[in-house]
Amino acid sequence: ELKVEQNPLFLSMQEGKNYTIYxxxxxxxxxxxxxxxxxxxSLESLFVLxxxxxxxxxxxxxxxxxxxxxxxxxxxxxxxxxxxxxYFCAVVVRGSNYKLTFGxxxxxxxxx
Amino acid sequence: SQTIHQWPATLVQPVGSPLSLECTVExxxxxxxxxxxxxxxxGLxxxxxxxxxxxxxxxxxxxxxxSRPQDRQFILSSKKLLLSDSGFYLCAWSGDLQETQYFGPxxxxxxx
Numbered sequence: 001e002l003k004v005e006q007n008p009l010f011l012s013m014q015e016g017k018n019y020t021i022y023x024x025x026x027x028x029x030x031x032x033x034x035x036x037x038x039x040x041x042s043l044e045s046l047f048v049l050x051x052x053x054x055x056x057x058x059x060x061x062x063x064x065x066x067x068x069x070x071x072x073x074x075x076x077x078x079x080x081x082x083x084x085x086x087y088f089c090a091v092v093v094r095g096s097n098y099k100l101t102f103g104x105x106x107x108x109x110x111x112x
Numbered sequence: 113s114q115t116i117h118q119w120p121a122t123l124v125q126p127v128g129s130p131l132s133l134e135c136t137v138e139x140x141x142x143x144x145x146x147x148x149x150x151x152x153x154x155g156l157x158x159x160x161x162x163x164x165x166x167x168x169x170x171x172x173x174x175x176x177x178x179s180r181p182q183d184r185q186f187i188l189s190s191k192k193l194l195l196s197d198s199g200f201y202l203c204a205w206s207g208d209l210q211e212t213q214y215f216g217p218x219x220x221x222x223x224x
Contacts, residue, residue, distance in 0.1 A: 030210075033213075035215075040220075041217070041218075042202060042218045043156075043204075043215040044215075088155065088156070099158055099161070099171070100156075100158060101158075102156040102157075103155060104155045105155055
């Protein structure tokens, strides 16, 4: 059974600082997604990573994928308050009919 | 552009009552459709997915069922709700099984 683990689960950081969220998964994957969820809201797609070494960047967020290590990272650069949200990674297992398995999410709070 | 709608937005139901949640997608044809549940403080769990009219795959055995009576309509139902059915129900669509899933605004269900 595929397991997807995110850490940390809770992250409180100051504006202007950098930090990284990690997503580990237990079996070979075809692709990996990062989503953002604001409190009480739905999920917003951020990135899809398709191959080993893939790197995607949008604003202050950068996601990368290492399929050999079964690890994805979401790096936050010079955090701002607007980035406060819960971030989920989701993994698709090969041969699973592209079923998404989600991590538990990382609740990020950026303080002034 | 494509949009996804869910209703109702919020629902409070007594234990043992029936349930019907609706999801519709606009701006695309033959989408793949998904139902997820997010319990408080937890990640997302895939409940059902559908690749076409009348085609439903169940991921988790439970007292819920899904139907797809029209191409862009996906319905989640229950004959008798349990307390454990409380949660945030999210519908999602993708243009292909390999593509990013896009989520609707969600329905918050509280079973008392």
